Amino acid sequence: MNVSYPLFTIAITGFFFSAQAGVWIRINQAGYAPERNKTAIVLSDTDIAGQIWNLKKNDATVLSGKIPAGKPGDNIFAAQAFTYTIDFSKLKEKGDYALEVPGAQTQQVLIKDDPYSLFATQTLMHLRAMRSKHSGDSAAIVHKVKGDWRQGAWQEGVPHKTVDMQGGHYDAGDYIKFTLNEAYLAWHLLSAYVENPSLFVKVQSTSNLPDILDEAKYSLDYLLKTFPDENTFVIQVGDSKDHEQGWRLPEMDALNGKRPALCALSRVHMGSTAAALALGANVFKNLDANSATKYREKAKAIYARARQSDTQTSAFERNVINDFYFDQTDEDNMALAAAELGDLKAYAPPAASEVSWSDWNAFANYRLAEQGDEAAKSRLLLEAKRYERENIWNLPGDYVWGSLHRWIGMANVHLRAQRLQGKELSLPFLGVLDYVFGRNNWGIAMLASANLPYSIRNVYNGIYRLTKVFPTGALSEGPGDKATHLEMQKYFTIPKNNSFEKFNTNAGVFYDNADDFMIQESTIGGQGDLLLMLALASAKNLSPKADPGTVPRRTQR
Ligand SMILES: [Ca+2]
Structure with missing residues (x-):
C-alpha cells in the first residue's frame, strides 16, 4: 500500500495531464x-x-x-x-x-489580394447602427459648468435655452454623445478614406457617397452644431442619468427630450472638433463644395475662439463612468487643429506613450511631419519606438480597459511612422492586425462577423440585445487587465466552465459575454481605429464588390 499509493497518484496525474494537454x-x-x-x-x-x-x-x-x-x-x-x-x-x-x-x-x-474590404464594410455597418435616434436632442437643454470646471459639476443655464444637437453617434453601449469621441471618429474615418479610397464601397449609404464618407459626413454635420454661438460649445449630450435607466431602445427612452447639452469653451473639445472639420473640408472639397465650405468656416471659427484667453483646458462630467473620458491635455488636440488648418508653428505636442481619445499627440506630430516639420517627425519616431515590445504577439502596449482599441491606435502610429522613413513592414502593426482577426490567445476574431470562422458573437449594447440582431461589425475592446476585471466582476457574471479560461493569463483575460462592459463594449473610437488600420493594411488598387457579407439574425446570446 505504501508503495502503490504514490504510483497510483502518478498514474492519475499523468492521465489527467495527457487528457488536458x-x-x-x-x-x-x-x-x-x-x-x-x-x-x-x-x-x-x-x-x-x-x-x-x-x-x-x-x-x-x-x-x-x-x-x-x-x-x-x-x-x-x-x-x-x-x-x-x-x-x-x-x-x-x-x-x-x-x-x-x-x-x-x-x-x-x-x-488573397483583398482580405479586408468586407470587414471595413461591416465595421461601418455597426457605426450606422449607432447613429442617434433621440429626436428630442433637437432641443437639448443647455447646461453650464457649476463652480470650478475641474470638479466636473453642471447645472442648467439661466435663462433656459436649448440647442439643436440632433444627430451624431452613441459612443458605446449607452446613449451618450461625447463631442471628443465624435471628433475622434470623424478624423479617423476621413484619414482612412484619404489613406486608401479603393477599400471602401457603397452598401448602406443612401447618398452618392461610399459608406465611409456617408458616415463621415453624418459625423461632420453633427460637429457643425457644437458651436452655435460665440460663447457656447457643446462637449456632451446626455449625462450620467443615461446609466440609471434599464435596457431600452433609444426610441423608447424616457430621457428623450430631456437630455442636457453640456456646454463649455474647452480647448480639448474645440481643438478636436476643429481638426475633424478642417480635414473634412479638404476631403469634401471636390465632392460637395457647399459642405466643404461650411466645414472650413466652422473649423476656423472654432479654432480662433479656442485660442482666446477666456477658454479652459478641458471639461468633463464627474461620474464613476463618464469621467473615464476626461482628457486633461489640450496641446495635442489643438496641435492637430493647427496642423489641419495649416497653422504649423502654433503647437509642438510632446511624444506620448499612449494613443487614445485623450492622447492625440501622434496624430498631430504625424500631420506636422507630413508637412515638413522635422522636430515633429522626431517626436513621432520616438513615440513609435515605444510601441516595439518583446512578446509573442508583437503587442505594442499593456493590458488595460479597452486594450485592443489602444493597441490598434499604437499600431497605426507605428506603421505611419515607418512609412515616413520609407519602410513598409511594421511588426507591431501586423501583430495587432492579426490579433484582431484571431491570432491571439483565444483564437477568436475580435470583430463580430458571420464571415469569419470563429468570431465574437456578443457585445454589451442595448440595441442588439433588444432587437436580437447579430452585432455585425462591432469590435471588442479586447482582453482586459485581470486586476481591473476582478474589481468589475460584481457587475456581471462569468459563465462557468468557460472555454476561454485556459487561455487567460495572470495579466489578461477575455470572455465573449454580452454583460461584460469591460471587454465587449464597442466604442465609436475603436471602430474608427480599426477602419484606419484596414485602410493602412490594404493594397491601394482594389475594386471590391458592394457586399455586406452574411448578416444573420441572432440565434443565441
Ligand atoms: Ca489631449
Whole structure:
C-alpha cells in the first residue's frame, strides 16, 4: 500500500495531464496579402519543437517545416507552457490552404489580394447602427459648468435655452454623445478614406457617397452644431442619468427630450472638433463644395475662439463612468487643429506613450511631419519606438480597459511612422492586425462577423440585445487587465466552465459575454481605429464588390 499509493497518484496525474494537454494554432482568419510577412502562433502544453507542420492545398503539401525552438510561456502574454512561431511568408501564391500541426485542430489559411474590404464594410455597418435616434436632442437643454470646471459639476443655464444637437453617434453601449469621441471618429474615418479610397464601397449609404464618407459626413454635420454661438460649445449630450435607466431602445427612452447639452469653451473639445472639420473640408472639397465650405468656416471659427484667453483646458462630467473620458491635455488636440488648418508653428505636442481619445499627440506630430516639420517627425519616431515590445504577439502596449482599441491606435502610429522613413513592414502593426482577426490567445476574431470562422458573437449594447440582431461589425475592446476585471466582476457574471479560461493569463483575460462592459463594449473610437488600420493594411488598387457579407439574425446570446 505504501508503495502503490504514490504510483497510483502518478498514474492519475499523468492521465489527467495527457487528457488536458493540448496544441492550438492561432492565425489571422481574414487572410494574408501575398507579399506580407505571414506567421501563425502555436500554443502548447508540452514541448513539440522538432515536429513537422504542413501547409496543404487540396491535400497536397505546398510548404512544410519543423516546429522551431519555442519560447516558454510567461503567463502574461500566453498561458500555455510553450509558444512557437511558424513562418510561412515564403508562400505567396493566392489560395485556400490548411495548416496542420500534430495534435492541433487544422486551421484554414487564406492568401488573397483583398482580405479586408468586407470587414471595413461591416465595421461601418455597426457605426450606422449607432447613429442617434433621440429626436428630442433637437432641443437639448443647455447646461453650464457649476463652480470650478475641474470638479466636473453642471447645472442648467439661466435663462433656459436649448440647442439643436440632433444627430451624431452613441459612443458605446449607452446613449451618450461625447463631442471628443465624435471628433475622434470623424478624423479617423476621413484619414482612412484619404489613406486608401479603393477599400471602401457603397452598401448602406443612401447618398452618392461610399459608406465611409456617408458616415463621415453624418459625423461632420453633427460637429457643425457644437458651436452655435460665440460663447457656447457643446462637449456632451446626455449625462450620467443615461446609466440609471434599464435596457431600452433609444426610441423608447424616457430621457428623450430631456437630455442636457453640456456646454463649455474647452480647448480639448474645440481643438478636436476643429481638426475633424478642417480635414473634412479638404476631403469634401471636390465632392460637395457647399459642405466643404461650411466645414472650413466652422473649423476656423472654432479654432480662433479656442485660442482666446477666456477658454479652459478641458471639461468633463464627474461620474464613476463618464469621467473615464476626461482628457486633461489640450496641446495635442489643438496641435492637430493647427496642423489641419495649416497653422504649423502654433503647437509642438510632446511624444506620448499612449494613443487614445485623450492622447492625440501622434496624430498631430504625424500631420506636422507630413508637412515638413522635422522636430515633429522626431517626436513621432520616438513615440513609435515605444510601441516595439518583446512578446509573442508583437503587442505594442499593456493590458488595460479597452486594450485592443489602444493597441490598434499604437499600431497605426507605428506603421505611419515607418512609412515616413520609407519602410513598409511594421511588426507591431501586423501583430495587432492579426490579433484582431484571431491570432491571439483565444483564437477568436475580435470583430463580430458571420464571415469569419470563429468570431465574437456578443457585445454589451442595448440595441442588439433588444432587437436580437447579430452585432455585425462591432469590435471588442479586447482582453482586459485581470486586476481591473476582478474589481468589475460584481457587475456581471462569468459563465462557468468557460472555454476561454485556459487561455487567460495572470495579466489578461477575455470572455465573449454580452454583460461584460469591460471587454465587449464597442466604442465609436475603436471602430474608427480599426477602419484606419484596414485602410493602412490594404493594397491601394482594389475594386471590391458592394457586399455586406452574411448578416444573420441572432440565434443565441
Ligand atoms: Ca489631449
